[in-house]
Amino acid sequence: KSLAILKQQEVYETSALNYPKYFKIAIDKAQGSTIVDVDGNVYIDMVTGISVVNLGHNNPYIKKYVETQLNKVWHTLEIPTEIRVMFAKKLLSTLGFKAKLLFTTTGADAVEAGVKIARWVTKRKVIIAFEGSYHGITSGTLGFTGANRFKEFNPIFDSFVAKFPYPYPYRCPFKDCVNDILSLIDYAISNPAYLGGEVAGILVEPVQGEGGYVIPPRGFLKGLREIADKYSIPLIVDEVQTGVGRTGKMWAYQWEGITPDIVCISKSIGEGIPLSMVAYREDFDKLPIGFHLGTYRGNPLGLAAGLATLEFIERFDILSRVQRLGEKVLSELKEEISNPHVGDIRGLGFMIGIELVKGNKDPLSEGVKKAIEESLKRGLLVYKAGRWDNVIRLMPPLTIPEKLLFTGIEILKDILNNV
Numbered sequence: 579k580s581l582a583i584l585k586q587q588e589v590y591e592t593s594a595l596n597y598p599k600y601f602k603i604a605i606d607k608a609q610g611s612t613i614v615d616v617d618g619n620v621y622i623d624m625v626t627g628i629s630v631v632n633l634g635h636n637n638p639y640i641k642k643y644v645e646t647q648l649n650k651v652w653h654t655l656e657i658p659t660e661i662r663v664m665f666a667k668k669l670l671s672t673l674g675f676k677a678k679l680l681f682t683t684t685g686a687d688a689v690e691a692g693v694k695i696a697r698w699v700t701k702r703k704v705i706i707a708f709e710g711s712y713h714g715i716t717s718g719t720l721g722f723t724g725a726n727r728f729k730e731f732n733p734i735f736d737s738f739v740a741k742f743p744y745p746y747p748y749r750c751p752f753k754d755c756v757n758d759i760l761s762l763i764d765y766a767i768s769n770p771a772y773l774g775g776e777v778a779g780i781l782v783e784p785v786q787g788e789g790g791y792v793i794p795p796r797g798f799l800k801g802l803r804e805i806a807d808k809y810s811i812p813l814i815v816d817e818v819q820t821g822v823g824r825t826g827k828m829w830a831y832q833w834e835g836i837t838p839d840i841v842c843i844s845k846s847i848g849e850g851i852p853l854s855m856v857a858y859r860e861d862f863d864k865l866p867i868g869f870h871l872g873t874y875r876g877n878p879l880g881l882a883a884g885l886a887t888l889e890f891i892e893r894f895d896i897l898s899r900v901q902r903l904g905e906k907v908l909s910e911l912k913e914e915i916s917n918p919h920v921g922d923i924r925g926l927g928f929m930i931g932i933e934l935v936k937g938n939k940d941p942l943s944e945g946v947k948k949a950i951e952e953s954l955k956r957g958l959l960v961y962k963a964g965r966w967d968n969v970i971r972l973m974p975p976l977t978i979p980e981k982l983l984f985t986g987i988e989i990l991k992d993i994l995n996n997v
């Protein structure tokens with residue numbers, strides 16, 4: 579039945595579909611960490627809708643909050659509901675700095691708003707962003723997104739952007755991956771012939787998501803914080819993929835003990851019900867009425883899911899679980915995979931990447947495609963990432979039962995060792 583439904587989808591929908599090209603199934607239902615297709619095949623889900631359904635499909639705790647809200651009201655514009663203020667209070671308590679919230683609808687929208695706020699408060703224009711980054715592909719965010727391949731589809735994008743290398747330990751051309759890049763940025767900002775006096779914000783992912791689960795060495799984010807302080811430039815952290823516990827901290831910036839000035843939040847905060855927002859320093863809050871608008875902002879169903887998500891993570895101590903199991907998975911993969919094409923295995927919490935290469939570290943994207951296909955055949959969903967599509971990326975639900983997690987890891991190990 580799956581193939582018939584996929585065929586119909588192709589008849590009705592755009593030729594630009596992406597995911598059905600990798601996962602040739604039609605989904606019937608999902609529960610916890612598994613997905614069932616319309617033919618009754620069961621899959622262990624290590625994709626979670628790209629780190630969205632982090633607390634498992636159909637999580638009863640989330641469902642109860644959403645159902646309660648469903649019976650009250652679904653859409654209110656910005657006119658407050660009780661759930662809206664409860665969510666805002668709870669979210670702000672997790673950030674570690676005094677902030678205000680502006681609701682948005684998607685990840686890209688949250689980045690648009692974050693950058694706009696930085697430009698507004700500084701009255702400057704240039705945004706520092708990084709090679710290999712992903713911040714969305716709207717006309718605005720495309721300028722900040724580092725991956726060039728998206729640009730040919732939309733040649734009109736933000737030109738006030740300065741791109742710098744991102745510390746990529748496996749592929750670092752510098753002597754000192756962190757400090758050399760930081761020096762470069764500092765030099766550019768301090769030099770009137772280059773960016774001096776122009777920079778409105780530094781926009782960074784604490785771990786690059788789409789870019790290949792690239793984990794910068796400790797000290798990078800801290801160094802950016804210092805530069806931001808030195809020149810009074812807002813530090814904008816994009817936590818769209820890393821946030822809400824994915825790396826084993828509520829926010830990935832907390833690994834470095836810093837606080838940003840602006841945080842972009844989306845994906846798993848609504849557990850699949852669209853909800854996103856930007857949180858910014860309280861003293862930036864002199865924004866004019868209608869500064870950033872949108873009909874769906876702060877949807878009550880999303881807010882109910884969001885409040886349930888934050889409570890759930892706290893109540894069931896999800897963060898220490900992710901740290902513990904993330905390390906266990908990482909060391910097992912490192913110890914038990916022996917394949918000359920596996921160039922690097924890296925991870926932080928439940929963001930785990932396996933980079934495939936030919937000789938000389940040349941990217942091996944065909945291998946990743948094959949691993950995704952073979953996993954699917956064996957009942958496991960994994961996906962790709964990376965500038966060259968050569969990283970297998972694992973993003974299991976934060977709640978996945980330990981046994982199921984390692985059943986999935988066994989499948990992947992077997993594929994990498996034997997296929």
Ligand code: PMP
Nearest residue numbers: 684685686712713714787818819
């Ligand atoms: N920022 C990051 C770090 C992301 O990973 C993504 C999506 N993968 C976005 C922004 C864009 O989010 P959306 O697709 O909801 O626009």
